[in-house]
Amino acid sequence: MKHFQINVSISHFGFFLFVALLTSCHRYFVPASHQYTQQQIDSTLTPDAAYMEYYRPYKQQLEAEMDRVIGHTDVALTKPSNVPETRLGNFFTDALLAEGKKQYPDAEFSFGTKGGLRIELQQGDITIGNLFELMPFENELVLLELSGKSVQQLAEFIAATGGQPVSGLRMKISDGKATDIAVAGKPLELSHTYKLITYDYLANGGDNSRGLNSPVSRINLGQKVREALITYVSEQTQAGKHINTQLDGRIIHDQ
Known part of the structure; x- marks a missing residue:
């Protein structure tokens, strides 16, 4: 077996040359034996003071950022499960549509x-940490161009599930079916195409959503949903505004 030795002062070029020599040998190694130690993670573990001291500055920095106030809401943004429209859902999709329109002003709904x-x-107060908790996932915004028939399918999914967060779309739910569907203030036309702002998890079929799996086109916007929320709230604050999201009848039960 050949032995190699690297001088600690080796140049970057020399190091990359060494790696190239190693990877060009086509030699494979397999472990001669397997040994492991199982560590139980429970209350019997004692804190490692040295490690805690090492990460303390990072923990303090992270906590300070998570506690940073970036806005204020004048109303509680709640999401009762037994109603078709909620303040939290309206806030969320209003923010998505506003941020999506920055890149694609012709986006019509979210x-x-x-x-x-x-x-x-x-x-x-709204903190950075609040928005991380609201949307803890690494989902990213996408723009989907949908046929009118796909929007109809999406509306039927919304109706069948008792209402979901939307912005730019209005509809009624009658006996579990979608009626009086309007996008950007105009009645839905099956022959038209529409531009929707949503996020990749749903665009990929998450939450059993319907109508999104066969878009005319799809564009990833390169912005995480959480970042969009932070930007939206921060810009409202910079403009001297509080969040004051209301129910406006965008989805209602047709009695």
């Missing part, structure tokens, strides 16, 4: 799901 929103926001 869509999310109640299950994707993990906490409610209480009346008062």
